[in-house]
Amino acid sequence: MKKDRRQFLKNTSLTALAAVTLPSLLRAESNLGSASQPPVNCNPTTQDYYGQGPFYSANAPSIVNNQLALGTEPGTRLIISGRVHNLDCTEYIAGAIIDIWHADDAGTYDNTGFNLRGKTTSNSQGFYLFESIYPGKYLNGSTYRPAHIHFKITPPGYPLLTTQLYFQGDSDTPADAAASISTGIYDATHRIVPVTTNSLGQKEATWDIVIDGTGNPVGIEEIRSTMGMIYKVSPSPFSDFIQINYGIFQRAKVSLQVFDIQGNLVADLQELNLEPEKYTAEWRPDSTVPSGHYFVALKINDIQVHYLKVIKEM
């Protein structure tokens, strides 16, 4: 069939890379119902019932190297990443200021300095990422608040949103006056995110922020689900190579791109016209590509329809 088709790669300013894409033997239709990454729903991010709470400090410093917590901070490492979208998710928003604060492993806030407090910004592709530690719990009256992270998010030219992020499976969520709200303007449903543990023992969570603002066009939900998606990028963390499994659901111009955390393009798979099928691509960055977080994006007919994050180790 199309066994010998290969995709050749354009070198970029940052790295020469080697990758090849071969059609999988499987047909696309066989697996569409069990994709490991279901399309993201577009749910506008709500404010939190508790607002900013009692422990906000203005003028937190910029986060350096995406490390909200120093490596010496006690606790389980936690990586939060996502993308900032406008309210109907048709655009991604670059340059949104994301002001973050949370309690330490023992459930205590630093109210004199700025430990576990900092600001980051969504990058030129709308992505953000920070690494910290899983927040400890503290008493609120007679019950513990579930583990949570506070945010103030300000898209360029738009008002700020003050909210909190929670984690699935927290036994203190049902009794919490804010996290348990599931309707109305304080609905926390889409701010309670799943947490996974990677092979380094770090917890990871993805949280896409949907907020009033303007940016650049991005594929909408319908486009993703009808055009194609990335099923899996593995292994993560990786050192030498990653394998990207993706599916195309109708004949289209397709390319894969890899961005670093600053939004710089580091790898670009040459655009090809592909038939609906499952495909596998491989990226072998050369040794000059530094360790860190990377986003793999699938572009179909010039629209970025899906992305997944991976970690590169040295």
Ligand SMILES: [Fe+2]
């Ligand atoms: Fe809090």
